[in-house]
Amino acid sequence: LRDPRRVWLDSVRELSRRSLSEFIKAHWSVLEPARQFVDGWCHGAICEHMQAVSAGQIRRIVINVPPGFTKSLTVNVFWPSWEWGSLCRPDLRYLFTSYDASLTVRDNRKARALMGSPLYQELYGSQFAFRRDRDEHYDNDRTGFRLATSVGGLSTGERGDRVVIDDPHKVTEAESDAVREGTLRWMTEAMATRKNDASTAFILIMQRVHERDCTGLILAKELGWDHLCLPMEYDPDHRFRSRTSIGFVDPRTTRGELLWPERCSRDELENEMKPLMRAWGGGYAESGQLQQDPRPREGGMFQKKDFYYDDS
Numbered sequence: 197l198r199d200p201r202r203v204w205l206d207s208v209r210e211l212s213r214r215s216l217s218e219f220i221k222a223h224w225s226v227l228e229p230a231r232q233f234v235d236g237w238c239h240g241a242i243c244e245h246m247q248a249v250s251a252g253q254i255r256r257i258v259i260n261v262p263p264g265f266t267k268s269l270t271v272n273v274f275w276p277s278w279e280w281g282s283l284c285r286p287d288l289r290y291l292f293t294s295y296d297a298s299l300t301v302r303d304n305r306k307a308r309a310l311m312g313s314p315l316y317q318e319l320y321g322s323q324f325a326f327r328r329d330r331d332e333h334y335d336n337d338r339t340g341f342r343l344a345t346s347v348g349g350l351s352t353g354e355r356g357d358r359v360v361i362d363d364p365h366k367v368t369e370a371e372s373d374a375v376r377e378g379t380l381r382w383m384t385e386a387m388a389t390r391k392n393d394a395s396t397a398f399i400l401i402m403q404r405v406h407e408r409d410c411t412g413l414i415l416a417k418e419l420g421w422d423h424l425c426l427p428m429e430y431d432p433d434h435r436f437r438s439r440t441s442i443g444f445v446d447p448r449t450t451r452g453e454l455l456w457p458e459r460c461s462r463d464e465l466e467n468e469m470k471p472l473m474r475a476w477g478g479g480y481a482e483s484g485q486l487q488q489d490p491r492p493r494e495g496g497m498f499q500k501k502d503f504y505y506d507d508s
Contacts, residue, residue, distance in 0.1 A: 209319050212282045216250075217243040219278045220270065226313040227273070227306055236456040237447055238265065238426055245424050246275045248442050249358075249397045250283060256421040257440070258411050259401040260488040262428045265456060267401050268362055272303040276342065276358065277310050281320035286338035291356035291390055293345050295366040295379075300344035301331050303362075307342065308334065348382050355392045361400045361410070367485070370405035383410050404484040407492060428455050428465065428486040435489055 212219035217240055224233040242261070248254045261267050272292055280286045292300040308329070310316060324336040335341035343354060347364050364383060369375045387398070400410055400421075414421050415436065422440040430448035438444050448455075454462060460469070465486075473481035484490035 205318060208315075209282070212278065212319075215243070216247050216275060216278050216282075219282055220274045223274065223277075223310055223313070223315060226310050226315065227269070234456075234458045236458045238456040238459075239270070241424065241426070241444060242267070242270055243275075245422070245440060245442065245444070246271060246399075248440075249399065250275075250279055252395065254397070254422050254441050255395075256398045256419070257400070257424065258414055258421050259399070259424045259426075260404055260411055260436070261401070261424075261426045262455065262460075262486050262488075263403050265426075265459065268299070268303055269306070271399060271401050272300070272360060272362055273306045273310060277307050277316070279358075280311070280324065280336075280340060281316060284323060286324035286336050286340045288340050288358060289356040289392065290340075290342045290358045290360065291345070291354060292343065292360045292362065293347055293349075293364070293387070294362045295347050295364055295369075297332070297344060297346035297349055299362070300346070304334070304342055304344040305331055347379055348386075355390050355396075357392050357396055359387060359390050359396060359398045361387065361398070361402075363402050364400070364410050365402070365405045367403075367405055367481075370409065376406060376408065380408070380410060380413050384413070404488045404490045406484065407490050409490070412490070425488050426455055427488045428460070429453065430455075431487065431489075434487075 208222050212222055217235075220243070221233055221235075238261070242259060245254065245257060245259065249257065259267070259271070276288070276290050279288055292303065294300050324338045324340070326334060326336055328335050332344045333341065343356070361383065364379050365376065390396075391398075398421075400414070402409070402411060404411055406412065415423065423436070423438060424440055424444060425434070425436045425438045426446075427434060430446065430451060430453040432451060438446060454460065454465065469486065470482055473485060480491055
């Protein structure tokens with residue numbers, strides 16, 4: 197009889213090879229031992245599109261999703277670890293950027309902890325070994341590496357097979373034209389040159405913070421990127437509908453239907469998330485960060501120029 201442990205490992209290995217989502221379920225407790233994994237079609241949609249990137253079906257993709265929906269864990273931590281392990285691609289090289297380097301370094305540490313876990317090592321430990329092992333930059337003996345940096349912080353000469361831009365804009369600075377335009381310039385002039393070759397994939401994953409943010413620029417210029425847009429509440433008249441190479445269609449049909457009710461309930465949305473955003477950003481933070489449909493801040497206010505003063 198076969199060893200039950202070996203039978204179980206073979207099953208996990210096969211399921212994970214076919215599905216990023218199954219890989220995440222198998223390894224979730226390594227990083228989140230106190231939190232149960234909560235599944236949902238929203239999470240599955242992100243995983244499906246990242247698998248399409250791995251398969252070469254998608255080379256450029258924008259993913260807009262509300263905050264707190266495991267986007268960084270999925271795209272920055274689990275997906276690269278899945279490619280190195282389940283897909284047997286430890287040669288892949290990753291560049292991770294965000295508005296703050298501490299966020300990408302945080303995810304580098306999490307990925308290192310995941311790949312160093314007993315389960316991962318039992319499944320994939322024979323495929324590669326770590327060499328240089330620093331929080332911000334580590335590599336393996338199969339020429340793959342992970343580099344964590346910030347917007348504007350990437351040194352000359354670094355290139356990757358996967359370039360991931362996770363929240364390039366700091367929410368509290370999104371209204372600054374100078375800061376925002378600097379980020380747009382960096383994305384179009386600097387990051388565009390960071391590819392290893394024509395097969396390099398670019399992934400931009402963020403919540404919308406302004407009409408002219410990185411997503412807005414890509415859509416306005418019609419640069420041909422796939423766009424996965426996941427608003428918190430379904431709106432059949434949404435200005436920015438998903439358009440992706442794998443034909444994704446939002447499965448919701450009822451106006452107001454929640455994106456991931458298993459993770460964010462109606463009560464939490466109405467009594468916690470929305471009031472918090474309205475407290476500092478009015479309805480504009482809600483429209484952008486939750487609905488992925490940013491509106492000009494002055495659009496819902498009376499302007500001084502709109503009034504006529506009669507001094508008689």
